[in-house]
Amino acid sequence: MIAFWIGTVVLLAASCIFIVYPLLKPKKLDEAAMRDDLNKAFYKDRLAELESEDQAGIVGNKDDLVTDLKQSLLDDIPVAQVDTGTSIVSMKWLALSLIIFMIAVSYGVYALFGAQAKVAHWKQVENNLPVLSQKLMNPKGVELTDQEMADLTLALRSRLQYNTDDATGWILLGRIGLANRDIETAIGALTKADKLMPDNRDVQLSLAQALMFSSDQADLQKADSILADLLKQPNVDLRVYSLLAFSAYESGDYAKAIDYWKDLQAKIGKDDARYDMLSRSIKTAQRELDGLQHPQKVVHQGTPVKVTISLSPEVKLPESGVLIVSIHTADGAPMPVAAARYPLSQFPITVVLDDRNSMIESRKLSSLSDIIVRARIDSDGNVATREGDWHGESLPIHLGDDVVVSIDKKY
Numbered sequence: 001m002i003a004f005w006i007g008t009v010v011l012l013a014a015s016c017i018f019i020v021y022p023l024l025k026p027k028k029l030d031e032a033a034m035r036d037d038l039n040k041a042f043y044k045d046r047l048a049e050l051e052s053e054d055q056a057g058i059v060g061n062k063d064d065l066v067t068d069l070k071q072s073l074l075d076d077i078p079v080a081q082v083d084t085g086t087s088i089v090s091m092k093w094l095a096l097s098l099i100i101f102m103i104a105v106s107y108g109v110y111a112l113f114g115a116q117a118k119v120a121h122w123k124q125v126e127n128n129l130p131v132l133s134q135k136l137m138n139p140k141g142v143e144l145t146d147q148e149m150a151d152l153t154l155a156l157r158s159r160l161q162y163n164t165d166d167a168t169g170w171i172l173l174g175r176i177g178l179a180n181r182d183i184e185t186a187i188g189a190l191t192k193a194d195k196l197m198p199d200n201r202d203v204q205l206s207l208a209q210a211l212m213f214s215s216d217q218a219d220l221q222k223a224d225s226i227l228a229d230l231l232k233q234p235n236v237d238l239r240v241y242s243l244l245a246f247s248a249y250e251s252g253d254y255a256k257a258i259d260y261w262k263d264l265q266a267k268i269g270k271d272d273a274r275y276d277m278l279s280r281s282i283k284t285a286q287r288e289l290d291g292l293q294h295p296q297k298v299v300h301q302g303t304p305v306k307v308t309i310s311l312s313p314e315v316k317l318p319e320s321g322v323l324i325v326s327i328h329t330a331d332g333a334p335m336p337v338a339a340a341r342y343p344l345s346q347f348p349i350t351v352v353l354d355d356r357n358s359m360i361e362s363r364k365l366s367s368l369s370d371i372i373v374r375a376r377i378d379s380d381g382n383v384a385t386r387e388g389d390w391h392g393e394s395l396p397i398h399l400g401d402d403v404v405v406s407i408d409k410k411y
Contacts, residue, residue: 008107012102012103012106016102019098047066050066125155128151132151149179153176156169156176157173160173165196167196170192170196171190171193171203171206174186174187174189174207175206177210178210186210187207190206193207194207204230205226205239205240207223208223208230209243211223211226212246215321216319217320220247220320223243227240227247238267241263241267245264252343257281257285258285258286258289261282264278265278287356303400305327305371305373305399305400306350307350307402307403308349308402308405309323309325309347309348309349309351309392309405309407310407315377315408320344321379322377323377324342324375324376325340325373326339326373327371328374329370330371337360337365337368337371338355340353341378354366365399369398370398371398372395372396373403374391375391375405376390377389390410391409391411392407393405
């Protein structure tokens with residue numbers, strides 16, 4: 001900041017010199033001498049004309065005309081005058097006024113529009129980077145506040161601007177972006193880290209995870225390619241199976257998701273606490289697969305709700321995304337009682353939800369009497385974000401009645 005203020009003073013001083021110097025050192029013009037030179041030039045021109053006319057016999061009284069011309073020249077001799085002009089004292093006061101005005105306007109405009117507080121905060125955050133990094137890495141698991149996370153991101157961005165080869169810094173920035181669901185930052189930072197550390201499997205795995213949250217189909221394909229390469233490596237990280245299963249499930253390839261989850265179960269063994277959770281995931285995927293292969297054989301639990309969803313003509317489907325269908329109490333409470341995700345396909349589409357889709361084990365869908373059904377096209381894969389998503393909602397109906405929902409509104 002000291003260099004900034006010194007720079008502003010130097011620039012302001014230079015500006016004042018360029019503006020004030022002409023006032024204190026005005027260029028003096030000798031108007032009398034200029035007029036005298038002009039009269040002499042006219043006299044010589046007219047004298048040459050008279051000589052030419054005399055030789056041509058046009059004039060007969062050349063001497064009288066020359067005498068008159070000389071008299072006119074003598075009559076028009078300027079009288080030397082002292083150009084008092086503006087007094088030097090007045091010019092000094094004008095120069096001083098201009099200097100004060102420039103200083104006041106320059107720093108006044110900066111105070112209003114220069115974001116001085118933000119710049120000061122930025123410099124403070126840069127200085128606090130070591131403290132914030134230590135707090136983030138604290139083995140006791142101390143959590144950073146949202147403001148501290150934002151400050152840490154800003155500080156890292158600032159340092160990496162000048163130290164672009166800091167692979168560790170890029171990795172940290174990418175993982176912070178993942179934690180904050182800032183997918184663009186995460187992909188950019190981890191891509192940079194991957195270029196600096198091309199053989200680091202941990203970086204590649206983090207990059208694949210970030211790419212999987214992207215709404216760009218090319219990013220999703222790149223994530224699958226990275227995971228497929230990691231799967232061929234010896235001593236495969238268990239997270240590779242988990243991410244591959246998640247990707248397959250989100251794309252509607254339930255059979256492949258089941259295979260990956262079963263492979264993961266075989267790797268961790270039945271004594272692992274994650275084994276039962278994987279079993280539930282496999283059952284969910286198997287149920288979805290059975291529903292696609294044999295829809296007439298699906299046995300519903302409780303009272304099923306059949307929902308037919310259509311799109312308004314102005315709705316444009318994203319290249320990637322999912323359809324989220326949720327069932328709420330008739331009062332429109334935001335927390336759903338039951339919900340399900342489906343891959344995007346041709347509309348209109350009909351889905352069926354029952355007690356297996358209940359969000360809480362102790363509160364079944366069949367326990368309700370009247371419901372509201374909502375449908376949303378989620379474009380980024382993050383159920384927490386809704387900005388720009390298309391959605392629709394039904395009127396309150398009795399449980400068990402067929403529902404028609406039109407997606408025609410935009411958040």
